[in-house]
Amino acid sequence: MLGFLLDLDGTLYHGDRPIPYAAEFIGWLKAQGFPYLYVTNNSSRTPDQVADHLRKVGIAALPEEVLTSSQAAALYMQERQQGGRVYAIGENGLRQALREAGFTIVCEDDDTPAFVVQGIDREFSYGKLAAAVRYIRGGAVSVLTNPDHLLPWNNELQPGAGSIAASIERASQTAPVVIGKPSPIIMNYAIAKLGLPREQIWVVGDNLSTDIQGGQAAGCRTALVLSGLVSRDTLQEQQQRAGVRPELVCGHLMELAAMLSNT
Numbered sequence: 219m220l221g222f223l224l225d226l227d228g229t230l231y232h233g234d235r236p237i238p239y240a241a242e243f244i245g246w247l248k249a250q251g252f253p254y255l256y257v258t259n260n261s262s263r264t265p266d267q268v269a270d271h272l273r274k275v276g277i278a279a280l281p282e283e284v285l286t287s288s289q290a291a292a293l294y295m296q297e298r299q300q301g302g303r304v305y306a307i308g309e310n311g312l313r314q315a316l317r318e319a320g321f322t323i324v325c326e327d328d329d330t331p332a333f334v335v336q337g338i339d340r341e342f343s344y345g346k347l348a349a350a351v352r353y354i355r356g357g358a359v360s361v362l363t364n365p366d367h368l369l370p371w372n373n374e375l376q377p378g379a380g381s382i383a384a385s386i387e388r389a390s391q392t393a394p395v396v397i398g399k400p401s402p403i404i405m406n407y408a409i410a411k412l413g414l415p416r417e418q419i420w421v422v423g424d425n426l427s428t429d430i431q432g433g434q435a436a437g438c439r440t441a442l443v444l445s446g447l448v449s450r451d452t453l454q455e456q457q458q459r460a461g462v463r464p465e466l467v468c469g470h471l472m473e474l475a476a477m478l479s480n481t
């Protein structure tokens with residue numbers, strides 16, 4: 219039995235555009251009876267929104283097949299303190315994950331939240347930065363949903379959660395606990411949810427320094443798909459820069475299915 223942890227953007231779709239063979243690959247996984255999970259560093263969407271978006275690009279997905287960095291952050295904090303107070307810098311996906319995990323989200327005038335958790339927040343402000351820094355300096359644990367500095371957006375790059383985190387880290391003089399890929403924290407929750415030994419799990423993605431590095435660090439098998447960040451031309455150079463080498467490299471996902479069928 220094989221299991222699969224699948225990246226989304228650059229692997230199954232580009233923004234609103236489906237990637238060729240992605241829907242066929244999910245169909246193949248279902249036909250084989252291989253368990254899989256969509257694992258995303260995106261902290262802004264809820265699992266329902268992620269599943270809706272997958273359906274729009276032609277992939278029949280359910281919210282329970284999704285693990286977001288916001289859900290993993292909530293799980294991480296829950297293991298340390300049940301139902302505590304949290305200061306959150308983020309969007310809907312983060313707020314919903316915190317509420318579902320039983321946390322109370324506090325405002326800028328609370329005294330002592332146990333955690334400051336931060337994801338992408340397109341309404342980030344000086345006031346939010348100041349509150350986060352005050353809480354962290356006062357002893358709150360600093361948690362970052364995902365380290366991505368830049369995100370592809372309509373052929374441009376936009377600042378991601380990691381860029382906001384840099385200002386909080388600089389001002390608070392405290393490095394956050396990083397939850398999203400390549401951190402083993404999200405990988406370990408994903409592996410536990412899949413319920414298979416990690417040697418049987420393939421981490422599939424387009425990003426060497428998050429998907430492949432995270433998969434290798436977690437002891438999983440890794441497959442790079444050349445539909446996103448890395449092309450055949452840049453593969454060697456990017457592997458050297460990232461310092462990781464995937465076990466398999468494929469042009470598209472059905473090529474991966476063929477490789478795995480022949481072994």
Ligand SMILES: [Mg+2]
Binds near residue numbers: 225226227228423446
């Ligand atoms: Mg990706």
